[in-house]
Amino acid sequence: MEKEKFHIEYIFDKVSRRSLWNHVTSALGLSAWFADEVTIQGNLYTFRWNKEKQQARVIESKPETQIRYQWVDEEDKSAYFEFAIHTIELTGSTALEITDFAEPGEKTDSIDLWDSQVEDLKRTLGI
Template structure:
C-alpha cells in the first residue's frame, strides 16, 4: 500500500515570521513542540529527533530560509515521501499561516492529522498564540 500525501493548514495569527521559522527549522525551536531532543549534524544536514530515548534521523532535502523546510526520514523506504513546513503571510491581514505536508498510509492518515494538530497546538501555546 502506498502512502498518501496530505496538507494541513494552521492559522498562526500575527506571530513573527522569524519566530515561526525558528520553531520549524532550528533544533531549539523544534524541541519545544516536535520532539524531546534534537541534534543536528551540520555537515550532512541530518537532524536526529529523539522521543522517549527512541531516535529517528531525517535529512533536510529542501530549505528556503523564512519560507519552507522539507525533511525526509532516513528509514522511510518511500524515496518520494517527506514532511514539510511552509510559512505564508496572508496579504489582507498580515497573519501567518503554517502549512504542513506529510505522507501516511491511508488507514493511518486520520491519526497522523490528529498528531500534527496536537503538536501544532503545543507550538501555538509556546508562542503565546
C-alpha cells in the same frame, strides 16, 4: 503500499515569520514542540522521543519560507514532511502549511497528531 500525501494549514495571529521559522528549523525550536530532544549535524536532524530516535535529512530549504525533511529510514523515497510559511495578505496573519504522507487508513491519526503538536507550538509561541 504507497503513502498518501496530505496538507494541513494552521493560522498564527501576531507571530512573525522569523519566529515561526526558528521553531520549525532550529534544535531549540523543534525541541520545544516537535520532539523531546533535537540535535543537528549539517543537514541531518536527530529527533528523540523518550527512548525512540529517528533521523531526518533536510532535502530542500528556502530561508523563512519552506523546509522539507525526509526520514532516513523511509522506504517510500517520494515521502517527506514539509513546513511552508506564508503571510495571508487579507489579514496579515502568518500561516504554517504542513505537508506529510501517511499510510492508507492512518491519515486521520496523522492529522490528529499534527493538530496536537501544533497546539504545543502555539503555546510555545505564546498564542
